[in-house]
Amino acid sequence: FGNSGDRSGTGVAFTRDPATGAKKLMGEYLINAQGEDVVAGVRTPSPISHLHEQMPEVYDQFVEIATRLENYFRDMQDMEFTIEDGHLYMLQTRNGKRTAQAALQIACDLVDEGMITEQEAVLRVEPKQLDTLLHPQFDAAALKAAEVVGKGLAASPGSACGQIVFTAEEAEEMVKSGKMKKVVLVRLETSPEDIVGMQVSQGILTVRGGMTSHAAVVARGMGTCCVSGCGNDNDVKIDEEAKTFELNGHKFVEGDWISIDGSTGNIYGEAVATVPADPGSGYFGRLMGWADKYRQLMVYTNADTPRDAAQGRAFGAQGIGLCRNEHMFFEGERIKAMREMIVADNTEDRKKALAKIMPYQQGDFEGIYEAMEGCPVTIRFLDPPLHEFVPTEEADIKLLAEDLGKSVADIKAIIAGLHEFNPMMGHRGCRLAVTYPEIAAMQTRAVIKAALAVQARHPEWTMVPEIMIPLVGEVKELKYVKNVVVSTADEIIKAANSDMKYKVGTMIEIPRAALTADEIAKEAEFFSFGTNDLTQMTFGFSRDDAGKFLGAYYDKKIYESDPFAKLDQTGVGKLVKMAAQLGRETRADLHLGICGEHGGDPSSVEFCHNVGLDYVSCSPFRVPLA
Ligand code: PEP
Numbered sequence: 001f002g003n004s005g006d007r008s009g010t011g012v013a014f015t016r017d018p019a020t021g022a023k024k025l026m027g028e029y030l031i032n033a034q035g036e037d038v039v040a041g042v043r044t045p046s047p048i049s050h051l052h053e054q055m056p057e058v059y060d061q062f063v064e065i066a067t068r069l070e071n072y073f074r075d076m077q078d079m080e081f082t083i084e085d086g087h088l089y090m091l092q093t094r095n096g097k098r099t100a101q102a103a104l105q106i107a108c109d110l111v112d113e114g115m116i117t118e119q120e121a122v123l124r125v126e127p128k129q130l131d132t133l134l135h136p137q138f139d140a141a142a143l144k145a146a147e148v149v150g151k152g153l154a155a156s157p158g159s160a161c162g163q164i165v166f167t168a169e170e171a172e173e174m175v176k177s178g179k180m181k182k183v184v185l186v187r188l189e190t191s192p193e194d195i196v197g198m199q200v201s202q203g204i205l206t207v208r209g210g211m212t213s214h215a216a217v218v219a220r221g222m223g224t225c226c227v228s229g230c231g232n233d234n235d236v237k238i239d240e241e242a243k244t245f246e247l248n249g250h251k252f253v254e255g256d257w258i259s260i261d262g263s264t265g266n267i268y269g270e271a272v273a274t275v276p277a278d279p280g281s282g283y284f285g286r287l288m289g290w291a292d293k294y295r296q297l298m299v300y301t302n303a304d305t306p307r308d309a310a311q312g313r314a315f316g317a318q319g320i321g322l323c324r325n326e327h328m329f330f331e332g333e334r335i336k337a338m339r340e341m342i343v344a345d346n347t348e349d350r351k352k353a354l355a356k357i358m359p360y361q362q363g364d365f366e367g368i369y370e371a372m373e374g375c376p377v378t379i380r381f382l383d384p385p386l387h388e389f390v391p392t393e394e395a396d397i398k399l400l401a402e403d404l405g406k407s408v409a410d411i412k413a414i415i416a417g418l419h420e421f422n423p424m425m426g427h428r429g430c431r432l433a434v435t436y437p438e439i440a441a442m443q444t445r446a447v448i449k450a451a452l453a454v455q456a457r458h459p460e461w462t463m464v465p466e467i468m469i470p471l472v473g474e475v476k477e478l479k480y481v482k483n484v485v486v487s488t489a490d491e492i493i494k495a496a497n498s499d500m501k502y503k504v505g506t507m508i509e510i511p512r513a514a515l516t517a518d519e520i521a522k523e524a525e526f527f528s529f530g531t532n533d534l535t536q537m538t539f540g541f542s543r544d545d546a547g548k549f550l551g552a553y554y555d556k557k558i559y560e561s562d563p564f565a566k567l568d569q570t571g572v573g574k575l576v577k578m579a580a581q582l583g584r585e586t587r588a589d590l591h592l593g594i595c596g597e598h599g600g601d602p603s604s605v606e607f608c609h610n611v612g613l614d615y616v617s618c619s620p621f622r623v624p625l626a
């Protein structure tokens, strides 16, 4: 059928434009041809509108059928047809694939045409598709010509193109001096001290790491494109000192162009032009409005700085579920005070250093409270192992020694003393506050004073600061730290003649906390599921290293997807569900949320809704997805 002469043919058509969503029949056909001739591209097909002139009766009948099909399926149709001697045959119809932009417009138009409800419209847009509207993308034509030279984990969406730099300092220097306009930071892995360099980079590519490693989590928070763990499946050599990087035989030096796609994990060894993010016309806002109207879960954001907070708020976040404020310790002079605190060998010195950190923290918290306009803000207390804050470069160690009047050898000995074989299971989280309660006391002071100050400036808001104690596994350790918080907070609130309320809660991120959630809830006024650590500790594999072997697990069909990206509902989810129930048995009004990276993953969000959490909290750019 189709190739029996000039009154026959074949074609493909969409009832609406799958690229833009415009309401008009789009398609192509070939006279005297079969389907394969269209697909093979040997002949150039004609636009469907020409059929109107060539075979008006067939065209009219096709339009009539297309309309009928769309009305029946109540969605844009992708149809294939054949004409045999002036007789039209429909071969196939299905809901058409579409770009994010088209998905939004079609959903809105179908509501306006009375074909679907607002709720259905929300369900018509694939959440992950929104990423393409919220982040820069490669120019489609430029991408076609580019060669993929390697692949890593799609750790933070969007596309980036820039000149390679190997250290965060270089990134900062090159961009600030204008020597390079756009840089891509290529590193073995990133650490908290790379924060400023990450901020000025178009994209971040790391050799090591997984979906919840530092680079991935921080890049997602910034809305910056990131491909992590490219060393897992490729032949990679990196020498940050010599400033060279080799990927599957392609050699790069500082200043070479590279392009990365954080939505697919693809790496291109050349400059591929990008187009800026474009959430489009009013369709995005309309759809989000409907989502807000019908959803029951609240959506909070993970935000470490006033800037992130404002970004999350702009996307509609109703609060902050996690402020990893330690990320702010690296800016400017702060790190000095932090290091002074860490190397202090007695409580007196530690308190002195903490007193220097306290005004920075208070200022940051005030900025965050202001940005959130009275919405709930959960500040998590210091969590990372202290070794993450100490200098690694000889010059920096020297400087620190000079600053503190200690010998280089002394400082080195202290740093060596912080070494742990398993830092993620080591001296971190509330364990820091148990050993050094003065840290928790300082952070409480900063939180409460900031809230009082903002309350005074904004009597129209009701400030109820929320303090979150991380990595709790035993109710008594929570109680110990909570006592420090409560005694410090009450004293400040009383001295200020205020009746401000505050809450103390915990993260559920250690399996033991989930197992004993009924006990934990006696002390915790809220739970926030830290599913990054909970996944790490439930599976017993490291969030930073699992990328190395997970590939083999997908190949062998043991796991389908990365449990650090998509919540393992069977195992980790069971702990979440159980802890939520146990917690509410003790405290019926226990406020429950999630702040691990899963809080912005569509299927995990659905799970959170189903097990009765009150909110999900995710990085600002994932708020619309959530
Ligand atoms: C978590 O563990 O899920 C969490 C949110 O904390 P972090 O990622 O900072 O360890």
Ligand code: MG
Pocket: 470, 509, 530, 532, 533
């Ligand atoms: Mg954690």
